[in-house]
Amino acid sequence: MKKVLDLLPSVLVGALFLFGGLNFFFNFVAQPPIPGDPGVYMGIMMSSGMMTVVKVLEVIGGALILFPGKRALGLTILAPITVNILLFELCLAHAPSVGVALTVLSAIIAYQEKDKFKALL
Template sequence: MKYLKLVPTFLLAFLFLFGGLNFFFEFVPTPPMSENQALFFNLMVPTGFMKVVKILEIIGAVLLLFPSKRALSLLILSPIAINILLLELLVLGGLGAGPLLIILIGIIAYQEFDKFKALL
């Protein structure tokens, strides 16, 4: 039971680490993009914006693995997850991993609630 509560943490860390590293090393090829997708990514990638986001995803994923740094990790990853969800809804026109990321972050934030009490 003690290890069961770590499942959301490891799953979230894996998803963000995989997404961040895949941007740089592309072990899974990018599927064909719609017109809206291509327009969005053609604005974001050449400016270096996506590199910054992907580096933050990797840092956040690694920090999740350290119990004392989980709250900091959530502060880094939460805005990214919200933007992924908004991208899926507004640009892609459908849902992907965004809702799962938000749910996992919510579970971990609940588990780490004591660290966030001062913010309330």
């Protein structure tokens, strides 16, 4: 049971980022238009090509986090994206949602992989 609970945050984060990244390219689930300032921000991200880069990194990081030996690398790629999702939700959209869950789950994974991050401290 403990092994399943240890694996759950990695599977959830990996699946969320993989689905989100692949959905950008293959459009499994259509996204409704975003109104107001958040929509303007997302429009700039899309037109500049930055969102494509972010989504490629999401797919790479999401795939890496699913492999136990590569979790720390996957989390290193996904951490800045997670923080940006959280800040977007808090500062622009004023509606915290999945960003909070991603941040908490990423913190759990970082704690589980703390031995691999010791050299950075």
